[in-house]
Amino acid sequence: EAGVAQSPRYKIIEKRQSVAFWCNPISGHATLYWYQQILGQGPKLLIQFQNNGVVDDSQLPKDRFSAERLKGVDSTLKIQPAKLEDSAVYLCASSFDFGTGGEKLFFGSGTQLSVL
């Protein structure tokens, strides 16, 4: 079974530039998540989609971050303009619903962003 695909794997930009990350979830997974992981910390949820609708974006810095999930499949996360503190790994995940109330998230390998 193919996993969650993310690109690019690495990205280096200068502050105030723009950057976009792409995610292709596992086929058939309705729920998609974007997480930000700063070095030494656990992943922090930025946004959750159910199909192409936003379920939770309470921790997304909306003045500079945006995300979309067209047709309920692929998703892009954009930062414009980037700040030094945005340096982190950006993880995409899609989920499988066990049907019993539990859920299993499958994560991609992430995009490591360095803002100089």
Place this chain on the structure above:
Amino acid sequence: DAKTTQPPSMDCAEGRAANLPCNHSTISGNEYVYWYRQIHSQGPQYIIHGLKNNETNEMASLIITEDRKSSTLILPHATLRDTAVYYCIVRESLHTGTASKLTFGTGTRLQVTL
């Protein structure tokens, strides 16, 4: 808000059982306990989850105390490849209809040694 407490680090000899504790004293009746792990430079990987009963799968066993205020993840025969950060997370059942976040803390860094 942290709902779980884990030791920051643990060591385990290869071939021995690794027992990773987690306290979740404020867990509510409809919250599951999940365990994920993250190997260096990879995304987190699901291990196991449970509600009340003990659970076992091909990766690990999950022991939940009767009062559900703590749990232990058991890797029965740890190998070097099990070296990772292990996250214990509590999260509401999807059936509650609320958008409960899967919130990661800082986890336990397990080092398996020869």
